[in-house]
Amino acid sequence: MTSPRPDPDPIEASKPGLIGRLRASLSDPVLRALVTATAVSRIGRGVFFAVTVLFFTQIIGLSPAQAAVVLAVSSGCGVIASFLGGWLADRWSARRLAFGFEVCGGLLLASYAFVGDFVSALVLASLSGFFDSLGYSSRSAIIARGFASERRVHARAVLRTVTNLSIAAGSGLGAVALALGTPEAYRTVIAVAGILGALGSLPLLRLTSAVDAPARTPVTGQLTPTGSIDTEAATAALAERRDWSRRSPWRDPRYLLLSVLSAVFGMQFGVAEFGVPLWITQNTNAPEVMVAVLLIVNTTLVVLFQVRASRGTHDLATAGRVTMVAGWLMVAACLIYALAAGLPAWAAIVILIAGMIAHTFAEILSQAGAWGLSFELADPVRAGAYQGVFGMGFSLGALASPIVVNATAITFGLAGWAMLAAIFLAAAIGIWAIARRAATSAAASAPTTATA
Structure with a gap:
């Protein structure tokens, strides 16, 4: 591992506003x-x-x-x-x-x-x-x-x-x-x-x-000054290589489960990019321009609040809590979107904006929690592979989201939105449980580590 980078100057960090x-x-x-x-x-x-x-x-x-x-x-x-x-x-x-x-x-x-x-x-x-x-x-x-x-x-x-x-x-x-x-x-x-x-x-x-990743010791080519093979060094290098292989994310059930649940919750991006535009055009009286308006609302809120909402989420317990809050916000967003169907245009516009606000804060908090957990629960020796597995999960979620959203909200209306809400809540509960258990284990091992 490399030495930590220095924190920003505290005076500079205290400047108000996004630019500061x-x-x-x-x-x-x-x-x-x-x-x-x-x-x-x-x-x-x-x-x-x-x-x-x-x-x-x-x-x-x-x-x-x-x-x-x-x-x-x-x-x-x-x-x-x-x-x-x-x-x-x-x-x-x-x-x-x-x-x-x-x-x-x-x-x-x-x-x-x-x-x-x-x-x-x-x-x-x-x-x-x-x-x-x-x-x-x-x-x-x-x-x-x-x-x-x-x-x-x-x-x-x-x-x-x-x-x-x-x-x-x-x-x-x-x-x-x-x-x-x-x-x-x-x-x-x-x-x-x-x-x-x-x-x-x-x-x-x-x-x-x-x-960059630290260089691994080669198994072959371990020679003594006299030119003979240094068997002790070669054995140590081989042991290092085996230990490195054992640290694979594919052998870490907790991290794999976290990646799967995060991929499920990550389908909320598909709701915004695929589900909401179709819902607006097919099931509400809101004008189609609302698709662009909601995108502007989403982008503005992310720019304004993502950095400050991410503070402290490197802590496992905090990351779990913000993910749980995101789960309930996503439940609210799904149900609010569903209520826009059949209303007059002005009412549908108000409802859709309210839904997008809840949805965006769910997105902001879920991303903050996911980043914290994906880094803190990863083995630092295999940081690249762990981040690759986590990213692969999100890619799978993005691939599946149009199919899932169409099969639920777009097909069944209110009942379908309720199905989606249940899926997001279940994923958030699972992530929260992983974070809570990991935080408890870390707290229990801390006194032992300090004593040692």
Whole structure:
């Protein structure tokens, strides 16, 4: 493990307001490099998110079903890459891997500008999703090793705030193509988005080797000064390698269960991105523009509150409690959304905004709790693999969420929303139970450790 990074200057940290808090956070060189890289690359992603579906359907000429297949396959490739990225980051330089993956992802994104049919779109989407997830897992390994325990969740919160701001800015650039509506405009902004994504990887080169995994002792090549094989050193290296293998996240049932439950709760992103827009257009009298309004509400609240809501969630008990609160807020959000059906337009608008506010705070708190638990319950020796498994769980949740949301809320209305609420509450209770038990075990072992 590396030495913890210094905390921001307390005077600077006490400055009020979002800008003051972010400026204080950037006194850390690791976080500064990650924020710079994220800000640039996510602007590119924001452009892409804004124009993707319409580019596929209106410019390339794909059917909605074909566009859905392209996006689903891209998500599926991301599931595999999430674990692979962390696994690789335990064996090679995480900063160099992240840089290489981000460059490849950006160039693949720019290549969308030359897509002309379903097959080429499918291939590029698969590769782009694969490298984007590889880069994300490598960055997670950097965060796990580059910060002290109490600073990791804060770093995640800052990066998520910057991500939302950058995606919003990128969406504004994407609106230029939407307004012009020409193939040339679409292809130009997509090429620009890809180039920004590739350029966003450059600040990662400023990171030092302190964020990389410690080098493992090779089993072979252990020689004495006389040139003979040092059997004792070779045996020690082999024992180290076996211990390293035993620390695999796949042998940690508690962490695997945490990853599964977090993936289930992570389906709340699918509710916002897939379920709510369909619910508004098919089951309420609210205007379709409410989809954009709710997105603005969500983004604004995340930017304003994610960092402060994440304070203290490196503590296991605190992480469990905020997740439980998030579970009840998600229950409230599901039921509030359901109430919007059949109401007059003005009432539906008020109800939907109230639902999104509850939903967004559930998102903010659940993310804070998930980050804290994913870092604190991981074995630091295999930080990359553990973060890869956790990221893979979220990718699986994202892949399954449209199917689950459609099979519940969209199909059965109020009863379906109640089913979703029960699913989220059950996941939150499970995560809370894991956190509580882990906190109790840690507290019980603390006196023994101190005595020793």
